[in-house]
Amino acid sequence: MFMKKHYALLGLLMAGNLAVMAQNNPGSNHGNKFEQLGTMLQDPNMYRSASGAPGPKYWQQRADYDITATLDDEKQKLTGSETITYYNNSPDPLTYIWLQLDENEHNPKSDNQHFDPSKMGERMTMRQVNGILGNDADMGVHIVKLTDASGNALPYTVNQTMMRVDLPKTLMPGEKLKLKIDWWYNITDRMTVGGRGGYEYFKEDNNYLYTMAQWYPRLAVYSDFQGWQNKQFTGRGEFALTFGNFRVSLNVPADHIIGSTGECRNYKEVLTAAQFQRWQQAQTAKEPLEVVTLDEANKAAQSKASGRKTWVYEADNVRDFAWVSSRRIVWDAMATNVEGKKTMAMSYYGPEAYPLYRKYSTKAVAHTLKVYSKHTIPYPYPVAISVEAANGMEYPMICFNYGRAEKDGTYSEATKYGMIGVIIHEVGHNFFPMIVNSDERQWTWMDEGLNTFCQFLAEQEWDNNYPSQRGPAHKIVDYMKMPKDQLEPIMTNSENIAQFGPNAYAKPATGLNILRETIMGRELFDFAFKEYARRWAFKHPTPADLFRTMEDASAVDLDWFWRGWFFGTDPVDISLDSVKWYRMDSKNPAVENKVDADAAGFNAEHIAQKRNREAGIKFAIDQDTSLQDFYNKWDRFAVTPAQQEAYTKFTSSLSPEEKKLYDSKKNFYELSFSNVGGLVMPVIIEWTFTDGSKEVETVPAYIWRKNEYKFTKVFAKDKLVTAIKVDPYRETADINEGNNMWPRAAVPSRFELFKMEAPVRGASTGGNPMQRARQ
Template identity: 70%
Template structure:
């Protein structure tokens, strides 16, 4: 077992079983603020303690030349590739591992056996098909594997991985050329649920092909785990090698092709009008339709015969994907970042036209600019969004959703869902297409970081943008779930139960809290950008991110990584008590008034009040001989020497003491308890008697001596009438009922509901745009 996997296994046991990684078990301190230590891998010559690549850092490379032929009639793809593999590692290699991800669709694939299932009152086709798992003809069929001279190479296929045995050991700094020919039946991704495949449109008898994970791809061999040979189960995505690509795609003659990289032969494959529009788009500030809606509909009505070959090249990318169909509108415009021109482009069918023609390419433009500001300038020449009723990312191209109703209207949720998914999938160009983390091991390193950047881009799109992931209070429902339904963010992709909250929302929320609450924007933005610069076109691990964020900011964040990424505790800070203290003025005329109020209050009780109301004749009133000096004594009378006594006291004070005396501060002692277990900063909003407010921010380090309870005194110039914790809901506190003094009732609403029977699955949402057109 490799060391880092062993550490991960021990960590998992520690988090879910005994307290193996607690420095001071059983105590109320010395645990949450200890350094990560052995929880993360040790620094070495490949990966420095600063979080930067070490002086001996290396990574492999693989260049591809691919020929592909799309058989639309038979729904098949045939391909051949020449791979040049560069061994930049210090290790001799006697075999190579190749990924065959399309094998996940085979009925004999392991993922079909390891997925659980159950029956319900209503079962749709997909559920039943998954249970029946009838034999199919899907999956990659390897035709041959040879060296560059055509000599056959032995290979072994294990589910979604293929080992190629080399005739001689590939030495460090050496390279090896091999050839692979293959074919496979393209799956219906609308029923098989694959990331790529075809979608059939019966109304016009046409297909949309999204060709992804389609060629045998080199697995990653790295310094931290050797070969990445974990099988593709369908969720944990891809660990891939950078390289250069040249790809020839032969498709039906009337198809439009969009792909990773830049097309080399537009002059041969485009019509004269489309080529002119393409050239015009090079300087356009708004999208230009290279293939317009009328032309796309015309192609649907009259299918052409014959084929065309589109040639694309891409440099320093980790993957290659493409779209092909005759039912595509294609638009483009120029985006400029740091003086570099990028072609932002969209491909979409007639059903998506009302939304995509208005938004898609401009959303790409916006995304590239916002992400470039927060990470590195976008380095590639192209960025593409394709409407394909899904969401998936590849270098320079991604597949998204967003279709209008038949009448061209759409709901607000459809609009923002489309904008959000385009930002997200285009944003994946940065994480993990450029900052190339291992998605098979750590989904959160690409999904979580990207979702965080997506949140920033959404908020810069529209001040009223309804972001669903990023704001702290949006993660509360997940974090308050029972512990047996949770797992740490640092959990392998395939072992996560609530994948969306765990891999997307919680890490995005954590980073947003780091930026807005823990570190501040200036320190966070510098460190996050430094991480992107250090690991662009490289393979980072979680430890590299953790270390870089601390190294570039001088903020100790080990407590934060422990709590948010290695644990499942929620945030619940309670304000238990507020005690008010005021400095004694030493002036009898002032203090006696206050003392009289306190005396009267202490003697007030229900019996006294009712006796007075009933006119009870007290004994001292009935027999005046019982009265003495103390019955007539005014304990709150100001003495004749009061002013002299005060002057004597005041004269004894130093200048500093007099200044403090004159300040007339009000002192408030607040008692907090950590009910949830996850230590966080304490954010206090004070409301004063004059109606003004003030906020104090106490760093999380205040919990270091007692992780369960903290008492702290605050001096205020004005009298306080209310105290509120976390007023902007920025810490993900799961119980806001214990955040205030005095306590506030938690308001909610209900409606008088008239029950209605509607068919299951029917839409109950409104479409104001459609309703407005009907008026």
């Protein structure tokens, strides 16, 4: 395994070994956090350059598909036949190939059905109970026939979700291979069994919504950095797939409507005349136009038609293919201009989602395409689809989201923003990883984290007050302060992550936002991030390619940041330990004598003095004035002629530069900081002055390079300072704001009593003021 996989060192950098492997200078207070990543990244070569760009001999495989599939709406069964043309563009001769049979994750014999711990609770969902009971259902892909182009049977071996096909003749570099597969499987109830694809049953009208994903045998990736990606699909780590062209014929009940990856080649044959006319009108529509109306969807759901139809779709240069089919869906569409190219933004949704999806979905699709295109590459595909399916999952040109209203048509604010957010997120996956095609099975964060970061950008451009939950630095604090034994680095394999959402989505998204706003600045970051997307569009990047490109295109050394934020589990906790105020000795006796008096405490009243005076005590020297002498009347801090003469001599001897500094009356503040959390970060300081004005300045992270645990720095200010605050805008995910202030101030915490209930995903959640207002 180690010898086979060139990226093995990256894969081994898990929590247990990471601290030791990352230390260049163990036991020292420096020489560790700012050292270059070095051997922690795979070596550059002719396939991947040291700049982070594809090398001069970069290559990748290709797989084209011609598929015919039949959906049985009575038995919830899918039957298919496909021809795959596989192109060996690698320099390696291949004696076998690997295909993915992802539906086998539901096979009772697959490891993923047994390797998760379980326990009983007072309240159990059907999915939890099924996980304990197991199942003996006939789930998983049945291979009926597998042959070469001439019809000769090919030997194959199925290992859970992977299938190896042994080739009768070595597939040499530059050659191509055709194989044909006939197969079928029983479609799972996605709402009770789980999984990315499947069906949802609607009891009220006895209909099904089919979201068909991972539904056909498909080629695994063979790449320069790992060979075959044949790690099993266990339901979490998603898919590494090969680009190719698709022609797909889908035979479904005659009254079903299909939305799919690619473009339909026979709308005129499968739509009614009225629907086809609306489709043509949508080509220039500026607002979403219903191609299939709500009334048509409701009528179809109540009175099922007989017969069948075949929808034909084609898609070029995509890595996957998915589709939705049902008789109970509305379909709306709108032409969208994305950087000079027309794209059809479309949505498919049931009556229960109509109040939300009709208003927001297609416009959210269009908005996502525009914002992502601005920050990455122009969206290249002809369509982009959002489907309401009470879940969240993505495929080229189509995604499945949630967001349903109450029966009275109202919905909560949480449901509204949750729906818009998931649409942006899933549509955004077209860019990461459908176009910039990272390996989701190995590095979930390259898919989810980069996309969540872009989702945050799109949310904030949707509404300046958008309640984004992932992206702002302070939102990740609760995760970062967890015990180390409950954490793992971002650079961790998908199946080994304990807190999946915070680790693979929120932390990398937050890190990129910190890079953009705090460390690099928007101009440098945006150029470099766009360059990464441009370089690796329709290719297979690794983490090293991202890390190197971001530095290569910005001239900003970020190895310390990747090392800490991506390879480590330390949090940010920068403490302002002490503040010392210095001012220049003016030599002016009229000023300095008073300062000396104050410092000596001659002008300070102690408690006994105060209380004796208030008690009316008659003091001895007042009752008997003979006790008084010279010293009772002497002002020891009065200006003497000698002092005045020395001051005049001093000021006259100052050079012009010294005189300028002397006249400036600067205040010098010596601040001491400690790195309590361990993760280095720029130090952002907000100064508040006696006149109420404020000033913010940033000390670069490199301040920690000579001592990674402590530093002291002096700041010169024209005005007197009354307060100092570190990280005033909460930019760095500092987990303890209590030690960020001078003078110290208490930071309040809150608690509440609540009873958690888990609603059905997609249903309206949270308070519903809209409903209460109607009442």
